[in-house]
Amino acid sequence: MTPKASHADIVMEATQSTSAAAKSRVAASWHRSVIKHGLDPDEHRAPDRIEQKSLQFRMETLEKFMTVASPRLDALFSLVGQSGCAVFLTDTDGIILDQRLSDADAMAFEGWGLTTGADWSEEKEGTNGIGTCLTEQRHVIIHQDEHFYTRNTGMSCIDAPIYGSNGQLVAALDLSSARADQTEAFNRLIAAQVAQTARAIEAANFRAAFSSARIIVAESDDAEASTLLAIDESDLVIGATREARRVFGLQRTGDLVARPATDILGREDGPTGFEKAEKAAVIRALARAGNNVSQAARQLGIGRATLYRRMKRLGLEDS
Template identity: 75%
Template sequence: MRPISHVDRVLDAAFSPSAAAHSRLAASWRRSAHKHGLDPASKRDVARVTQNCLKHRRASLDTFMTVAAPRLDSLYALVGQSGCGVFLSDAKGVILDQRLSDADAPTFDHWGLCNGADWSEAQEGTNGIGTCLTEGRRLIIHRDEHFFACNTGMSCIDAPIYGSDGTIVAALDVSSARADQTEAFNRLIAAQVAQTARAIEEAHFRATFPTARIVVAESEDAEAATLLAIDSDDLVVGATREARRVFGMESSAALTPRPAADILGREDGPTGFEKAERAAVVRAIARADGNISQAARQLGIGRATLYRRMKRLGLNET
């Protein structure tokens, strides 16, 4: 009996009425065939944007690219010696930056893994970058899990990177063309890819809110960045995607500023102006090392007035 070919296996799953419901991979194959009209047997060249278009795409993500660069270097230092390349795409699947050895460059370029190449699912079917962006999740597309038969020599490990508005801004990809790349090794790389994606997301978030106080919150997802940006008025003005989920805020787009106390659920106590006044008095006393006269001068009030306010706010001299 003749072994079933990759093309036949993909088409069988893509046209099966039930396969997509039971497998994310089959669902991606089905999108590739039905939604995008792709043929797994096709051997067409990978689509590439023009140099001007690539320059424009990079410029639109200038800050992001700046904070991502050293973290791409660190990731490549870990995986480069094993024949892997590191690639960063934008949210549309166009590769903007890469790290790879001179020896591996011809192989990756032959396969279309290079700056300016469009690896969206609409162009290349099921693949690491495109499917990661489509499904918004970390994944591994190992060899014959690719849609196109011509891509089955690759292993691709990817993680999405979210911007400060909660939407996907990029995909981080580590790809290998080595025939001996195992699924177990892929899982080890996947952990490092996820960690690097988080580091880039955190650095970009901090760069987006350079004057804000950044609060790191807890989440059950250890590989997600859970950060809040709080301004000088104690308003939450920014939140990462995971922080938005944890605190029940809008999942994407501009964040409606709201008091940090409302978000963080602080204990009951003084509210409104009374709470702000209490905080100001406590800070002044702390700065004065408990010297009430000095604290009063910092606040621009008399010593007796400060004592009266302390009594009203429930504060004693200690």
């Protein structure tokens, strides 16, 4: 009887296969872990942890982002904490900066090395939810023996990337479980909530970054992405989320060069642009005044007769 292959044997066999990496994203990550990072799947060392001073610096650098993210982490944990899951937030290097876990599960996750300050980059831990999510910049589920290290095969990890207001990757949201009975079907169910939470954090962070701007929610074919534009008082687009940049063909990262919203949203603009703006202002004033022309004129700082003339010129005299 042929003995059952060990996890390390399976990983190494897939790594040496010329076709496995092309067919499977997990195998591609295993390949990177061995060939690029020089890792051994049977290594049993504990995950690396950075010094407290370095951790504090990283947390201070992302302080505003973490403040925005915190209540969303709480909400996610309130949904999954009783099922033996823990929630983690990392920076782009895979360093865990914040966590939510129950007291009953704390020792188990500490034993796995899932704790603040731990380095879960793919470079250090091979294929895992956090590191592979950050490397491939996509939502991932790494279920038990899909992990690179044998010592990590008892875990299931569901992760989603989070992008900052400048379109660049800023963090990874991780939900991990060390329950042996956790199924792939349950993982897929949880993954939708993780993606929704990541999207909520991204949107809240974007709104905080452009707190004085008007935020427009645009349509996208990606239901798991935040498609937001920030528009200033001059109707110039001054900010866009990563998905909005893709949808509207804007520069992928960095500060945007301000552009008229009409240009980006595809509405007509040209010689009548000022007339349209004037018409919109008159309509708003009339609406606020309950169609009382005298009151609307006072709001606009003009005389009643002047407003009547403008309404006639703008085609609003019948309104």
